[in-house]
Structure formats: C-alpha cells, structure tokens
Amino acid sequence: MSTATVQKRGIVERVSKSWLYIGLIGIGLVSFVRIITDTNDLTAAGTIRAAIIATCPILAAALGGLWAERAGVVNIGLEGQMILGTWGAAFFTYHYGPWVGILGAALLGLIGGLLHAIATISFGVDHIVSGVAINLIGAGVATYLAEAIFSDYEGGGPRQLNGLEAPAQITIPGVSDLAKDIADQHWFFVSDVAAFIQAMTTNISTLSLLIFALVVVSAVVLWRTSFGLRLRSCGENPQAAETLGVNVYRYKYIAVLISGALAGIGGGFLALVASSGFSTGQTGGRGYIGLAAMIFGNWRPGGLLAGALTFGYTDSLRLRDTQSVHSLLLVVAIGLLAFAAWRAYRRQVRGAVTVAVVGVAVMAWFLLTDAVPREFTVMTPYVTTLFVLALGAQRLRMPAADGAQYRRGSAG
Amino acid sequence: MNRFNLRAVGLSLLAPAIAIVLSIIVTTLVIAAVGSSPGEFWSTMFEMPKPRLRVDILNQTVMIYIAAIAAAIGFRMGLFNIGLEGQYTLASFAAATFAGAAYLSGFANVAASVLVALVVGGAWAGIAGILRTTRGVSEVIATIMLNSIAITLVGYFLNNYGVKEGNSVHTKNLDPGSTVGGFSPFEDRDGEIWALGLIAVLVGVGFWVLLNKTRFGFDLRASGQSESAALASGINPKRMILISMVLSGAVAGLIWMPALFGGARNYGTSFQAGLGFLGIAVALLGRNRPLGMLFGALLFAFLSVKSNDLTFGTDVSPSIVQITQGVAVLAVVVTYEVVRRWRTRLEQRAVSRELAGPTEVTA
Numbered sequence: 001m002s003t004a005t006v007q008k009r010g011i012v013e014r015v016s017k018s019w020l021y022i023g024l025i026g027i028g029l030v031s032f033v034r035i036i037t038d039t040n041d042l043t044a045a046g047t048i049r050a051a052i053i054a055t056c057p058i059l060a061a062a063l064g065g066l067w068a069e070r071a072g073v074v075n076i077g078l079e080g081q082m083i084l085g086t087w088g089a090a091f092f093t094y095h096y097g098p099w100v101g102i103l104g105a106a107l108l109g110l111i112g113g114l115l116h117a118i119a120t121i122s123f124g125v126d127h128i129v130s131g132v133a134i135n136l137i138g139a140g141v142a143t144y145l146a147e148a149i150f151s152d153y154e155g156g157g158p159r160q161l162n163g164l165e166a167p168a169q170i171t172i173p174g175v176s177d178l179a180k181d182i183a184d185q186h187w188f189f190v191s192d193v194a195a196f197i198q199a200m201t202t203n204i205s206t207l208s209l210l211i212f213a214l215v216v217v218s219a220v221v222l223w224r225t226s227f228g229l230r231l232r233s234c235g236e237n238p239q240a241a242e243t244l245g246v247n248v249y250r251y252k253y254i255a256v257l258i259s260g261a262l263a264g265i266g267g268g269f270l271a272l273v274a275s276s277g278f279s280t281g282q283t284g285g286r287g288y289i290g291l292a293a294m295i296f297g298n299w300r301p302g303g304l305l306a307g308a309l310t311f312g313y314t315d316s317l318r319l320r321d322t323q324s325v326h327s328l329l330l331v332v333a334i335g336l337l338a339f340a341a342w343r344a345y346r347r348q349v350r351g352a353v354t355v356a357v358v359g360v361a362v363m364a365w366f367l368l369t370d371a372v373p374r375e376f377t378v379m380t381p382y383v384t385t386l387f388v389l390a391l392g393a394q395r396l397r398m399p400a401a402d403g404a405q406y407r408r409g410s411a412g
Numbered sequence: 413m414n415r416f417n418l419r420a421v422g423l424s425l426l427a428p429a430i431a432i433v434l435s436i437i438v439t440t441l442v443i444a445a446v447g448s449s450p451g452e453f454w455s456t457m458f459e460m461p462k463p464r465l466r467v468d469i470l471n472q473t474v475m476i477y478i479a480a481i482a483a484a485i486g487f488r489m490g491l492f493n494i495g496l497e498g499q500y501t502l503a504s505f506a507a508a509t510f511a512g513a514a515y516l517s518g519f520a521n522v523a524a525s526v527l528v529a530l531v532v533g534g535a536w537a538g539i540a541g542i543l544r545t546t547r548g549v550s551e552v553i554a555t556i557m558l559n560s561i562a563i564t565l566v567g568y569f570l571n572n573y574g575v576k577e578g579n580s581v582h583t584k585n586l587d588p589g590s591t592v593g594g595f596s597p598f599e600d601r602d603g604e605i606w607a608l609g610l611i612a613v614l615v616g617v618g619f620w621v622l623l624n625k626t627r628f629g630f631d632l633r634a635s636g637q638s639e640s641a642a643l644a645s646g647i648n649p650k651r652m653i654l655i656s657m658v659l660s661g662a663v664a665g666l667i668w669m670p671a672l673f674g675g676a677r678n679y680g681t682s683f684q685a686g687l688g689f690l691g692i693a694v695a696l697l698g699r700n701r702p703l704g705m706l707f708g709a710l711l712f713a714f715l716s717v718k719s720n721d722l723t724f725g726t727d728v729s730p731s732i733v734q735i736t737q738g739v740a741v742l743a744v745v746v747t748y749e750v751v752r753r754w755r756t757r758l759e760q761r762a763v764s765r766e767l768a769g770p771t772e773v774t775a
Contacts, residue, residue: 076552115742119742123750125745125746125749128492128552129492129696129745130742130745132494132689132696133696133742135689136734136737137734137735137738137742138738139734139738140732140736141735143729143731144442144729144731144735147729148728148729285560288556288560291553291556292553292557295553373568373572375564375565375568378564379561379564379565382557382558382560382564383557385557386543386549386557386558386561389543389547389549389553389554391547
C-alpha cells in the first residue's frame with residue numbers, strides 16, 4: 001500500500017517535471033527565435049493576452065471532453081453544447097448581469113449534455129451519432145431562439161446581441177508594473193516569462209481565471225478523490241466498477257452533465273469576453289478543436305492545457321502581423337529537428353527520418369519566403385492535430401472503455 | 413414465417429414514424445414556448461408547395477440523397493465519415509475550376525470535370541483512410557480536421573486565384589456549351605430539374621447493387637459487422653477500410669455537381685454548404701437503406717425549401733426547421749435502438765417458447 005502510493009507519487013512528480021522541462025525549453029526556443037529574427041511581437045504581453053483569450057474557450061471545451069471521456073462517453077456534441085452556451089450567456093447576461101449569464105451558459109450547455117446522456121447512456125445510442133445530432137440541434141436552437149427573442153432587445157438583431165456586460169477584469173498593481181518593466185527590456189528568456197506574468201496580472205478577465213482554475217479543480221477531483229476514481233473506473237472498465245458497487249449510470253450521467261456545462265461556459269466566454277456580444281456561428285468549430293486538444297493532451301489535464309495553449313496561441317496569430325507568424329515557422333522547424341535528433345538518439349530511425357524531413361521542409365519554407373498567408377495560420381491547429389495524431393497515436397492511451405456501449409447488469 | 417416478416421416490416425417502419433411524431437411535438441413546443449403560433453407554422457409548412465418550390469425540392473433531394481449515400485458507404489463499413497463536408501467542398505471547387513478552364517468542350521468537359529470531382533473527393537477522404545490504416549488515427553477526428561483544412565484551403569485558393577466581381581469571388585464561369593440543361597415540368601420561370609440529377613439515380617442503384625449483389629459488398633458488410641471475423645475469413649480489413657473511405661469520399665465529390673452544371677455555373681457565393689452534415693443525418697434517418705434514404709432526403713429537402721415560406725406567411729423564423737431535422741435524427745436513432753431491443757426480447761421469448769413447448773409434451 002505505502003510503496004504503491006510512493007510509486008504513484010513518483011510518477012506524478014516525474015510527469016509534472018517533464019512538463020516543466022518541456023515548458024522551459026519551449027520558452028527558451030521561442031525567446032531565441034524572437035531575438036535572432038527581431039520580432040518582439042512574438043511574446044509581447046499583447047500577443048499573450050490574445051492567446052489567453054483564444055485559449056479559454058478551447059480549454060473549457062477540452063475539459064468538458066475530458067470529463068465525459070474519462071467516464072467512457074465520447075462527446076462530439078461539445079460544439080452544439082458550446083453554441084447553446086453562447087445563447088444562454090447572452091440571454092441571462094442581458095437580464096441579470098454577467099455572472100448569472102455564465103451560470104446561464106453552463107445551464108444551457110448542461111441541457112445539451114443531458115440530451116447526450118439520455119441518448120447514449122439510457123438508450124445506448126452510438127456516441128458519435130448522438131453527438132452529431134446534438135450539434136445540429138444546438139445550432140438550430142440557438143439560431144431559432146436568437147431570431148425569435150433577440151430581435152426585440154436593445155442592441156439585438158436576428159443574428160446577434162451586442163452591448164453585453166462583461167465579467168470584471170483584474171489587475172494586480174505591483175506585480176503587473178514590475179513584470180511590464182522587465183518585459184520591456186527584451187532580455188533573453190527572462191523578459192518572455194515576465195511578459196507572460198504581465199499578461200496574467202494585467203486586465204485579465206475573471207472568467208479566464210475561473211476556467212484555468214477549473215483545470216486544477218478537475219485534475220484534483222478526477223485523480224485525487226474517491227469520487228474521481230469511481231468516475232474514471234466507469235471509463236476504464238464499467239463492468240468491474242459495477243461489481244464493486246459503483247452506480248455506473250449515475251457516474252456517467254454526472255460526468256456528461258459536467259461536460260456539457262463546461263462546454264457551455266466555453267461558449268459563454270466567447271460571447272462575453274472574446275467578442276463584444278452574441279452572434280450566431282461564433283463558435284466556429286472550437287468544440288471540435290477542444291476535443292482535439294484533449295486527445296492531443298492524451299486525456300490528461302496537464303496535456304490538454306498544453307494542447308489548448310498551443311491551439312489558442314496559433315488561433316490568436318491570425319489577428320497578429322504576418323511577420324511574427326513567419327518567425328514562428330523557425331520555432332517549429334527547430335523544434336521538429338530537435339525532436340528528430342532525440343528520436344535518432346533513442347534509435348527510432350524511421351520516426352526520426354520522417355520528423356527530420358518535415359523539419360527541413362518547414363525550415364526551407366522559412367528561408368525561402370517572407371510571409372505566411374493568413375489562411376495558413378488558420379489551418380495550423382488542424383494540421384498540428386493530424387500531425388500529432390499521426391506521429392503519436394500509438395503512444396496515446398484513451399480510457400479503455402471509451403465510446404463503448406454499457407448496459408446495466410452486463411457484468412458477469 | 414410470412415407473418416413474422418410482416419411484423420418485421422411493421423417494426424422497422426415504427427421507428428421513423430415515432431421519430432417524425434416526436435419531432436413534430438418538439439417543434440410545436442419550441443414554437444409555442446417563444447409565443448408564436450404552431451398552428452400557423454404547420455399549416456404553412458404543409459400547404460402544397462408552388463411549382464417553383466416543387467422544382468427546388470426535387471433538386472435539393474438529389475443533392476442530399478447523394479450525400480446520404482456517401483455517408484452510408486462509410487456506415488456500412490463501421491466507419492464514420494464526418495468529413496463529407498470538406499470532401500465535397502474541395503471536390504466542387506476543383507471541378508468548377510477545371511470546368512471553368514475549358515480544356516475540353518461540351519460534354520467531354522462535363523464528364524472530365526465530374527471525374528475530377530470523384531478523384532479529388534476520394535483522395536481527400538483517402539488521407540483519413542491512410543491515417544487510419546497505417547497510424548491508427550480515428551477517422552472521426554481526422555475527417556473533422558480535414559474538413560476545416562479543406563474549407564480554409566478553398567478560401568485561400570479562391571481569394572488568390574478566383575475571379576473578383578464586386579464583393580464576391582468565384583471561379584471562372586462555365587462555357588455556355590458546358591452547362592447541362594434540365595427538364596421544365598412547369599412554366600419556364602419556375603426553373604429546371606437538373607439533368608445531372610440522374611447521378612443520384614445512378615449512385616442509388618449502384619449502391620444497392622454493390623452492397624447486395626457483389627462479392628465486394630458482402631466483404632464490406634462483413635467487415636463492418638465484425639473486423640476479426642472478416643479477417644478470419646480472408647478479408648483484409650485494412651484494405652476494406654481504405655477502399656470504402658475513398659469510395660465514400662468519391663461519391664461525396666459528386667454532391668454538388670448537378671447544381672454546378674445545372675444552375676450555378678461557378679463555385680462562389682451560390683455554393684451550398686452544409687449538405688455533408690445533412691447527408692449524415694439522412695443516412696441515419698434512412699437506416700443506410702437506399703429507399704429509406706430517398707424518403708429521408710425528400711423529407712429534409714421538403715422541410716428546408718418549404719421553410720422559406722415562413723418568412724412571408726408567419727412570424728416563425730425558418731431556422732426552426734433545423735431543430736425539426738436535428739430532433740428527427742436523434743429521435744430516430746433512439747427509437748431504432750429501443751425497437752431493436754424490444755425485437756430481440758420478442759425473438760428470445762419466441763425461441764424459448766419453442767424450446768419449452770416440446771419438452772412439456774414429452775414430460
């Protein structure tokens with residue numbers, strides 16, 4: 001018992017340590033490229049601020065995906081639940097202010113989750129089929145309700161509702177100023193970290209902080225409580241869980257409801273913080289990206305945070321100047337070549353060659369061109385996902401019974 | 413035996429019937445909830461459509477039906493090709509570009525362009541197939557990503573190489589010689605039923621023949637039902653996955669062809685997005701059966717086209733139809749599942765009765 005816990009703690013520490021190293025190396029690499037290409041915009045506080053805003057909805061959706069899939073339910077309906085969340089946030093904020101608005105977003109998302117739970121858990125419908133249907137319904141309901149209700153509101157129209165009050169922003173005075181001073185020096189590494197701190201402490205939305213906090217809360221609840229253990233057991237081996245007296249249906253229901261609510265909050269963020277109000281179609285596939293971020297992150301909170309930050313950062317780039325996007329190619333090229341070298345060192349020759357070829361190609365692209373077309377930056381998250389999956393699908397491990405049908409009493 | 417079959421048919425019609433009733437109820441409730449009049453809505457929807465709309469409905473049915481067949485090819489294999497949207501967007505753009513360039517003339521141009529659409533759609537789906545068979549990447553995630561990439565790519569090409577006209581961008585217009593006419597069943601101003609709509613008939617019949625009358629179709633259905641059993645009987649499941657993915661994408665490439673050569677004449681603002689997702693919905697609704705999907709496609713086309721009348725006649729917004737369609741899909745998959753379980757229980761009971769019967773006699 002005690003050795004088991006010691007060993008487990010050892011693994012957790014090792015994993016979080018390796019994330020720390022990857023993070024530090026990443027910052028160092030970006031910082032290096034920033035200095036040699038002289039594009040300070042790459043890690044300016046403004047860039048990071050935009051990246052955080054782009055990250056939050058993806059992160060909330062990814063967390064939603066994590067909860068559902070850890071209990072063994074695939075939730076492709078995240079997109080639809082997010083869309084419902086945008087409408088809920090707009091409606092409740094208009095009447096009762098932003099915090100009730102966020103609750104409203106969570107509530108509408110939760111209703112979408114409930115629909116998914118009833119179909120998949122109680123009726124045993126294929127998870128993906130149900131998810132697709134929920135995406136259709138979510139888009140339809142949000143559009144219809146917006147046209148029917150928002151047209152009569154002040155600042156509203158059939159397809160949007162503007163002038164919504166946003167949740168409060170926070171600035172931590174001393175830290176913010178100090179970080180800004182250091183960031184403005186453009187030193188190697190130190191200034192990049194300072195710029196990140198500056199962005200996190202200056203005019204940051206409380207809703208962003210809430211979503212980041214939810215990642216920590218989810219990690220603790222799912223991996224450190226007996227409730228979380230039971231919930232995850234439903235995703236790994238529901239039959240075994242049932243024989244141990246776990247009410248599998250109830251846990252799956254709870255998980256999918258939380259999943260929908262989180263996706264709804266992500267939608268609410270889009271309507272209240274990321275843009276100036278509700279508009280139809282503003283999720284733009286971020287529910288799918290959230291799902292991809294979660295897979296990218298190997299069904300783990302730390303991993304999906306990294307995934308969401310990566311996608312959020314690239315997503316925010318389409319608003320920035322093309323110069324910094326171009327420098328980013330160098331970051332990617334060096335990263336890929338380093339990865340290839342590491343693989344070669346581990347004697348994985350074929351993988352090393354594939355990665356090296358792509359790395360050289362990206363390097364050539366960087367050297368031979370001056371700018372990257374804006375459309376290509378839009379594509380980045382999708383191409384990255386495909387690439388990561390193609391290279392790493394064998395090393396990813398999803399919950400063993402994820403997406404499988406489970407009937408009460410099917411054990412033994 | 414015969415009576416049992418009759419009951420089986422009855423049971424399989426039960427699910428769509430329940431689904432339609434349920435979606436009618438939900439739609440009515442939603443309309444009433446926002447304070448509009450459901451009665452007005454239904455009377456507008458079920459009025460006989462005007463001739464122009466009847467032509468529209470037929471043309472829409474054709475495209476949705478092709479999309480449904482494309483989805484069904486994947487489903488039958490146990491594959492979820494959610495990437496129809498990207499496949500037909502890219503294929504339509506490629507075909508329109510090729511046709512607009514007018515390397516060939518007249519009918520040869522049309523035939524070659526349709527071939528381009530087939531190849532591009534198949535190749536784009538093939539990427540997901542290759543990722544699945546060589547790297548084990550789920551085709552669901554891969555095709556979702558490929559959708560976004562395809563749509564962005566088309567946007568890029570269109571912006572950089574398209575013909576600009578005012579605020580809109582489109583590919584080069586077709587030669588008048590390369591358009592394919594249609595039949596006007598009513599007056600000329602009511603529009604034409606596209607001649608290339610015949611593609612839908614070919615695809616539908618082809619799907620049925622392929623699935624039910626060929627060795628390949630048997631292999632396909634077998635691997636869809638159990639990959640390990642298929643492998644044991646000498647079918648290479650990886651090859652089947654790749655082939656059916658490519659086939660599904662190739663058919664998806666055809667979706668918009670009737671419109672391109674019928675009325676649109678270029679890829680641009682008149683391109684109709686979202687047919688891929690409708691096709692998936694209709695395939696689910698029609699249970700992947702050629703006739704069932706035809707019925708589903710007709711229903712969805714009717715709802716979509718007829719909803720335009722709502723803007724004039726009522727204060728109900730046309731987007732309500734999206735809810736009706738979504739609920740119909742969810743309801744149909746749920747009721748199929750319920751009916752399936754019910755039928756299994758009935759069969760189990762019948763079998764146990766038959767087994768129990770003789771023993772009682774001998775005892």
